[in-house]
Amino acid sequence: MNNDKNKRITVKDVAAALDISPSTVSRALSPEKQHLVSDRVIELVEKKSREMGYTANPMATALKRGATKTIGMMIPDILNPMFPPLVHEIQQLTNRLGYTLTLAYTENNQELALEEIKRLIARNVDGIILASAFRKDPTVDYCLDQGKPLVLVNRVIDKQASDQVLVDDREGIYMLFEHLHSLGHRKIAHVAGPSDISSGLSRRHAFLSTADMFDVPTSDAPVVQTDAFTEVSGKKAMRELLEQHPDITAVVATNDLVALGCIAAIEEAGLQVPKDISVTGFNDMPYLDWFRIPLTTVSLPQAQLGDQAVRMLLSQIRKESDSSFPRKVLLQPKLVVRKSTGAPKTA
Amino acid sequence: MNNDKNKRITVKDVAAALDISPSTVSRALSPEKQHLVSDRVIELVEKKSREMGYTANPMATALKRGATKTIGMMIPDILNPMFPPLVHEIQQLTNRLGYTLTLAYTENNQELALEEIKRLIARNVDGIILASAFRKDPTVDYCLDQGKPLVLVNRVIDKQASDQVLVDDREGIYMLFEHLHSLGHRKIAHVAGPSDISSGLSRRHAFLSTADMFDVPTSDAPVVQTDAFTEVSGKKAMRELLEQHPDITAVVATNDLVALGCIAAIEEAGLQVPKDISVTGFNDMPYLDWFRIPLTTVSLPQAQLGDQAVRMLLSQIRKESDSSFPRKVLLQPKLVVRKSTGAPKTA
């Protein structure tokens, strides 16, 4: 079809073909400016540009208008199974609203994260959804400093300086703990996530305060620390835990991946889940139902997370400073009971 | 820090601050043109632009140069667990080479796919990696017609019209079949993937010809068809199969997700895997080791897939038409034996 040099068709070309001015073409093609143009011309232009295969160059538009209709999203790692669902959700939404989503990955590396955020901003994204924040995070500071619309998802920074939407870790941990407690568990440990990430810390706090609410003394609610939300870290931490507190009957892990690591360590020690030790996760990663030991966990309202995040970001982009800023949305997780928890042996 | 209006810093600003011309700044900052500038000025410019927080506007550069240093990648769906590893691989590579990867999703919808590819091209990506091709695919035609560098990964079109890198489906299916046959299976069925997608069809062909090689008559190697690479489709197809061929002892599914669906249907019928029926998958999706019935499957050389795809794409972008075009790279999968296969009952 386009046998010739595949030279880009421009407004100018369309204008020339119609013997009108480029501005008119531009206007005729822009929904917000169409009303300035006669219906006849609009039709003509639409027909001709379709014929010629004209597509506007978003670069040029962006350069001119200052807005790219692009939003950036930063996640730690696409291999972590908790992120694809969230990305999917947000991608769908932004797309529907006429925005293009650009992904960036921190690979759990703070320096890389900063580089990437700079790239995102250099590319003039209209706003950023950040799902990878540390409690102190230069990445966030940079966005704020640059005045870029920003929404934090799931992980937040210590000082509330930007819009954020998160899942109620307190409630999630409470439900998990309550579930275990009602099964009869009285010695429940926590394998905590990295303390420099808000969700790691807040789940840890939640665990401690929940234990207190149930009158479980600190000595019967030991906590070990991981340095990453991974299976490997979970396994290492669980080994430690088994050594120091062989009497525990249940473990609340900071998330699903860590929980898997815990299970690995428990089985390595010749024990069984849930017969000897019950284990819970957090996040409800995909395909858990198929697992050998389907995890009892807490599921995130991914759709709402995405919806709220996008909604807030757009309101920032559109400068609707209607409401009090910064805003904070707290979403409720849901308990999902599966087979990794059961009554304690001694009960 | 940047307390003022967060106005973008431009070459002009840097130039003004140094009382030199924008061109010089541009040259000093461009590795390819630095040699045209005195070392002293280079240093000055570098220092100053760092100080002022200058970052080039890629839009402007792209507009001027015609190249965006961006490559687009199209996948069906990020929720399909086979894609994140591939995306990750390719993202890492392109990033290392100074390119930014932009993802687009077909959501298994041909029309959406075409829209998305148009968007990608409108945004001036320098090249496209397509992992979502149908055997006849307007998406591919459009790229070709536009003269966009293009590499097909894993799924290809019928007429070999562009570079492609794929996994040897024949070999994969052969290994799976051989494994089952050596366990003693003689009635082996195939749950085939969509026939309008190359991998679905080629695995089907491979199954048939392998059965022939092992002297298994067609009647003992029945094939049922799915209309999608999903658990649901697999389940439906397997139900059908159980009804029509209750005597089969093993199933070669077109991929892991479909295999899961098969297992679901088998268990629904009151049978067990692998005791009553063995099942194999394809792709080796993440976390299979944790599954209740860890799938025997075939793993893809993701790293090589990504590496080859990027390598070929870049050679197109750089117009190194050194070698014969189009090129085709065939990569070898690896058999991964797990617990979903065993000796047949009657053996």
Add this chain to the structure above:
DNA sequence: GTGAAAGCGCTAACAT
């Protein structure tokens, strides 16, 4: 080795 000027493709004043 450096500067001036033009232009990538688009759109928003400012005309008319």
Add this chain to the structure above:
DNA sequence: ATGTTAGCGCTTTCAC
């Protein structure tokens, strides 16, 4: 309702 002009930020001739 439409055309003219200028300019977004960059790079690249073409001068000097």
